[in-house]
Amino acid sequence: MVGKVVLVTGVARQLAGRFVRRVQREPEVGRVIAVDAVPPEHDLGDAEFVRADIRQPMIGKILAQHSVDTVVHLDVSGTALGAGGRTQAKETNVIGTMQLLGACQKAPTVQRLVVKSTTSVYGSAPRDAAVFSETTPVKSLPSGGFAKDAVEVEGYVRGFARRRPDVAVAVLRFANILGPRADTPLAEYFDLPILPTVLGYDPRLQFVHEDDVEGVLLVATLEARRGTLNSGTFNIAGDGVLLLSQTARRLGKPTVPVFLPAVTWLGQMLRTAGVTDFSREQIRLLTHGRVVDTRQMRETLGFVPAYSTAETFSDFARSRGPGLLPPDRVAGAVDRLAAVLPPAARAAADGDPVDRGAAVRS
Amino acid sequence: MTDAKVIPFDEDSRARRGGGRSRARKKTSPSSGAAGGAAEHGPLTPVPDADAGAPAAGGRGKAGATGKAGAAGDASAAEAEASGGIPAQSGGGRTDGDGDGDGGQARAASSQGREGAGRGLDGADPDEPAVPSLGAVLAGAADRLLGGHWERKVASGLAFLRRRVTGDYEVDEFGYDAELTDQVLMSLLRPLFDNYFRVEVRGIENIPSEGGALVVCNHSGTLPMDGLMAQVAVHDHHPAGRHLRLLAADLVFMLPLVNELARKAGHTLACSEDAQLLLERGEVVGVMPEGFKGLGKPFSERYKLQRFGRGGFVATALKTGVPIVPCSVVGAEEIYPMIGNSRTLARVLGVPYFPLTPTFPWLGPLGLVPLPTKWTIQFGTPIPTDTYPPEAAEDPMLVFNLTDQVRETIQHTLYELLVRRRSVFF
Numbered sequence: 001m002v003g004k005v006v007l008v009t010g011v012a013r014q015l016a017g018r019f020v021r022r023v024q025r026e027p028e029v030g031r032v033i034a035v036d037a038v039p040p041e042h043d044l045g046d047a048e049f050v051r052a053d054i055r056q057p058m059i060g061k062i063l064a065q066h067s068v069d070t071v072v073h074l075d076v077s078g079t080a081l082g083a084g085g086r087t088q089a090k091e092t093n094v095i096g097t098m099q100l101l102g103a104c105q106k107a108p109t110v111q112r113l114v115v116k117s118t119t120s121v122y123g124s125a126p127r128d129a130a131v132f133s134e135t136t137p138v139k140s141l142p143s144g145g146f147a148k149d150a151v152e153v154e155g156y157v158r159g160f161a162r163r164r165p166d167v168a169v170a171v172l173r174f175a176n177i178l179g180p181r182a183d184t185p186l187a188e189y190f191d192l193p194i195l196p197t198v199l200g201y202d203p204r205l206q207f208v209h210e211d212d213v214e215g216v217l218l219v220a221t222l223e224a225r226r227g228t229l230n231s232g233t234f235n236i237a238g239d240g241v242l243l244l245s246q247t248a249r250r251l252g253k254p255t256v257p258v259f260l261p262a263v264t265w266l267g268q269m270l271r272t273a274g275v276t277d278f279s280r281e282q283i284r285l286l287t288h289g290r291v292v293d294t295r296q297m298r299e300t301l302g303f304v305p306a307y308s309t310a311e312t313f314s315d316f317a318r319s320r321g322p323g324l325l326p327p328d329r330v331a332g333a334v335d336r337l338a339a340v341l342p343p344a345a346r347a348a349a350d351g352d353p354v355d356r357g358a359a360v361r362s
Numbered sequence: 363m364t365d366a367k368v369i370p371f372d373e374d375s376r377a378r379r380g381g382g383r384s385r386a387r388k389k390t391s392p393s394s395g396a397a398g399g400a401a402e403h404g405p406l407t408p409v410p411d412a413d414a415g416a417p418a419a420g421g422r423g424k425a426g427a428t429g430k431a432g433a434a435g436d437a438s439a440a441e442a443e444a445s446g447g448i449p450a451q452s453g454g455g456r457t458d459g460d461g462d463g464d465g466g467q468a469r470a471a472s473s474q475g476r477e478g479a480g481r482g483l484d485g486a487d488p489d490e491p492a493v494p495s496l497g498a499v500l501a502g503a504a505d506r507l508l509g510g511h512w513e514r515k516v517a518s519g520l521a522f523l524r525r526r527v528t529g530d531y532e533v534d535e536f537g538y539d540a541e542l543t544d545q546v547l548m549s550l551l552r553p554l555f556d557n558y559f560r561v562e563v564r565g566i567e568n569i570p571s572e573g574g575a576l577v578v579c580n581h582s583g584t585l586p587m588d589g590l591m592a593q594v595a596v597h598d599h600h601p602a603g604r605h606l607r608l609l610a611a612d613l614v615f616m617l618p619l620v621n622e623l624a625r626k627a628g629h630t631l632a633c634s635e636d637a638q639l640l641l642e643r644g645e646v647v648g649v650m651p652e653g654f655k656g657l658g659k660p661f662s663e664r665y666k667l668q669r670f671g672r673g674g675f676v677a678t679a680l681k682t683g684v685p686i687v688p689c690s691v692v693g694a695e696e697i698y699p700m701i702g703n704s705r706t707l708a709r710v711l712g713v714p715y716f717p718l719t720p721t722f723p724w725l726g727p728l729g730l731v732p733l734p735t736k737w738t739i740q741f742g743t744p745i746p747t748d749t750y751p752p753e754a755a756e757d758p759m760l761v762f763n764l765t766d767q768v769r770e771t772i773q774h775t776l777y778e779l780l781v782r783r784r785s786v787f788f
Binding site: 199 | 517520523524526527528529530531532533534535536537539612615616617618619620621622625626630631633635636639
């Protein structure tokens with residue numbers, strides 16, 4: 001039997017490129033067809049690159065021609081590659097998904113569909129539960145931006161799943177993807193020398209490492225292992241939570257709290273200056289934060305991320321170099337303060353239990 | 363010398379007792395000679411027109427200062443009192459700002475020198491040992507202030523600071539920052555709990571030492587002070603050191619700063635998803651089912667429990683099989699007696715009610731000071747829910763009956779506690 005034929009969309013992006021290189025090493029995969037409207041700058045290994053715009057009906061021909069059985073739709077993204085900006089990104093996300101799903105519906109060979117989504121479909125509001133599970137009813141749907149695209153994409157995917165019940169559909173809702181090579185809007189935000197934050201809010205953030213994204217995509221693309229089910233909707237995030245204030249301190253970057261009404265204005269200014277793309281959705285994330293429940297990912301999908309949220313972030317921080325207030329230097333300042341203490345206190349500060357006892361007795 | 367008659371004030375006698383203590387400690391402390399010198403120097407320093415206040419206040423200040431001089435300067439208390447008039451004024455002038463009633467220890471230290479007192483009044487101040495030239499003097503001061511273990515306290519304070527500035531601490535998925543809560547937030551609330559409301563905690567053992575429990579509490583007082591006090595009660599008094607995770611209204615999470623502090627203190631939104639998740643993890647969850655109806659009820663309806671919502675808390679307890687611990691708070695009703703409600707202002711500000719109390723908003727920010735009522739928090743016998751089948755949460759009759767049972771228990775306990783209460787303030 002010939003191995004599977006996997007079609008991956010959006011391969012001009014780093015993450016999809018890595019997945020293409022990884023998935024072709026799997027024994028059960030025969031061929032990998034990599035599709036994007038722009039030729040990728042990175043190497044795709046032995047995959048066949050087909051230059052096609054998924055917004056055009058051409059994609060249907062490609063599916064039929066290569067008798068593709070697994071479609072991995074990764075061309076759902078917040079930022080457009082190259083020119084076009086937000087309108088272009090929205091078209092690729094929504095119209096592209098519609099075309100691709102229409103083509104899949106007509107292609108009898110397709111047996112599995114994996115779609116990249118985001119946890120921002122839950123929105124982010126003070127009225128929401130602190131931890132979203134896959135079934136939590138959402139109080140305020142995202143009103144625009146990438147989050148709304150993702151909600152619409154998921155809607156089309158659900159429709160497709162109804163019309164083609166024979167196709168196994170997996171929707172992976174990724175938390176903020178970070179890692180040494182991340183190029184997401186949030187990574188751009190963390191690259192600012194001084195982090196603007198919203199005054200009086202300290203959002204909870206969750207991250208997922210690039211390597212884990214690759215790993216979980218692989219789990220969803222290949223045959224399900226025994227005792228697991230890899231179709232359905234899953235939240236994908238690393239363990240644990242970091243507060244925005246913690247991330248700033250770990251990066252060693254000072255924060256500037258901005259009064260909430262002024263934030264939108266500041267975001268617009270930064271966007272005009274071309275520093276970073278501060279979308280409304282990102283401001284909401286940085287105001288209220290978002291945490292998802294990952295029990296389904298562990299128990300049903302059978303995937304355990306290698307990196308926790310904190311480990312993902314420290315990996316990201318290492319790749320970015322020190323900020324203006326590196327944590328080790330700040331810690332050094334505190335240590336110098338501790339150094340002028342009498343010896344008994346210093347021993348207590350070092351945390352040696354024996355000496356601590358001595359300090360108590362003295 | 364009418365001043366001498368004022369001396370038997372409680373505070374002043376404590377000052378003298380504290381002075382006696384510090385004199386006893388002086389034998390072991392190497393730097394107390396210097397301290398004594400400073401204190402001796404104190405009375406001689408001429409400070410013209412130090413105290414222009416009311417005579418009674420002046421008398422108190424003098425009395426305190428005499429106690430101090432007597433203690434540190436190794437003069438007998440009687441002598442110091444006798445010499446009260448002139449030196450006491452200088453003492454009073456020097457120690458203004460020494461307003462906390464922490465008895466003799468703080469006073470003794472403040473008599474030691476302006477620099478030492480100014481810097482060292484707060485025990486956790488990490489700057490304190492940063493001046494090596496004053497090191498020995500400060501060590502003596504800190505010894506008196508913090509009772510000898512100050513090095514350890516400062517060191518642990520520095521270790522805490524180090525973890526905070528480098529972001530090296532953990533929060534859970536709800537944003538609960540255990541370290542910050544233990545070290546800072548609870549310490550801020552504790553004076554209110556111990557000294558202001560003088561909360562008496564009863565039946566704390568009814569909260570299980572491990573596993574989940576749902577503490578159901580009456581709600582009153584215009585501002586949700588009762589929840590915070592219940593949190594301190596569980597934190598400080600429970601033998602297993604459990605933490606009460608409160609469920610708060612969505613308004614809390616809309617307000618800037620308040621939402622941040624609430625999350626860090628372990629509160630989360632009052633919704634069944636969050637409550638269930640916390641209970642499944644074996645946390646003690648605190649809920650006030652009356653919500654704003656109880657919090658913002660008029661003073662005339664005090665201690666009358668409002669409707670307990672739709673009993674969602676009972677359904678959640680049934681689903682998770684945790685016991686329900688009824689909790690009755692007496693004293694919170696009177697902290698801000700709400701005699702009126704300005705609906706117009708409430709609508710404009712987007713809050714459920716705008717309280718009008720005898721002091722608020724007429725006295726401005728001063729009206730925000732709660733009345734110092736005497737509180738009692740009683741935790742009642744737990745009501746087990748693990749005997750019901752799992753589908754019991756879907757049975758509306760059972761849920762209503764249990765809700766009523768909890769409500770009646772709290773209401774009866776409130777009446778019992780009210781009968782036993784001697785006065786609102788004592």
